[in-house]
Amino acid sequence: MTTLTLAVRDSGTMLRRNLRHMRRYPSLTFMLVGMPVVFLLLFVYVFGGTLGNGLGGASGGREAYANYVVPGILLMAVAGTAQGTAITVAMDMTEGIIARFRTMAIFRPSVLTGHVLGAVIQTMLGLAIVVGVALLVGFRPDANPIEWLAAAAVLAMIAFALTWLSVALGLFAKTVESASNLPMPLVLLPFLGSGFVPTDSMPTAVRWFAEYQPFTPIMETLRGLLLGTGIGNNAIAAAAWCTAITVVAFWWAKRLYNRNTAR
Structure with a gap:
């Protein structure tokens, strides 16, 4: 059996392991999806009227704010799932299962690969639920199927x-x-960032941080794809941020995993 075949087989096994955990403990998934849904309902129904008027004048209102806030809520959902992934990885590292894996003839990185693939699948399922709720509360995108696919690709990229x-x-x-x-x-x-209010409404120091942090170009890219607003250089910045985070995080995770499993 080649190394590639072994890697694919064992990564698939670890993916199934993580998907079974999701099925057996759905409360974690509901909690991770529930928080962005609660924030969506809170901001649309409690603050949406006032903030929407600030966005679009007297004709703005709650519907205008629902359109504006959804990209920020989607990024919150992605970040919330990432928090759950950190918890499950820490549980594996502290509860002794890794020591058992070391005694087995498996492809060592497959443990991490299973976590990553399972988390991305969980994230995309959670995002589908959030989008469904957003549509119910007034989110009205005008994207065509290609733009929806591009938005899904952006979300998958930041989720990864x-x-x-x-x-x-x-x-x-x-x-x-x-x-x-x-x-x-x-x-x-x-x-x-620009998730809940435009950055030009912020004080200078906060606005500078908001405009140059990684989530803002991603949210602006999503708005452009789903609502037809200008994207400009945000798509390039979003791809650059996602690539940089992936490369650095992968290197860091690999180094930590090798150090911890060498004990």
Whole structure:
């Protein structure tokens, strides 16, 4: 059996393992999806009227704000799933299962690959639920099928990047509790970007951070694809950020995993 065949076989086995965990413990998935849905309902129905008027004048209102806020909510959902991935990785590293895997003839990186693929699948399923709720509360995209596919690709790209980062954070954490806290800033980044209000309404220092942090170009790319607003250079910046995060996080996760499993 070649190394590639072994890698594919064992990665598939670890993927099935993680998907079974999702099926047996659906409460974690519901919790990760529930938070962005609660924020969506809160901002649309409580703040949406006022904030929507600020976006579109007197003709703005709640529907205008629902259209504006959904990309930020989608990024919150991606970041929330990343937090769950860090927890499951930390559980594997602290509960002894890795020691058992070391005694088996398996492709060692397949453990991480299974976590990553399972988390990306979980993220995309969660995003589908969030989009469904958004449509019910007034989200009205005008994207064609190609633009929907492009938006899904952007979300898959950032999900893949943040999943590798969360895997690294789970490996870095000493306990499951600390692993649940380390990815928390990712959930807050949409608030400090263009997720909930335009960046030009912010004070200068906050606006500078909001415009140059990684989530803002991703959210603006999603708005452009789904709502027809201008994208400009945001798509290039989004791809660059996702690539950089993936490369750095993959290298960090691989180094931590090799160090931890060598003990």
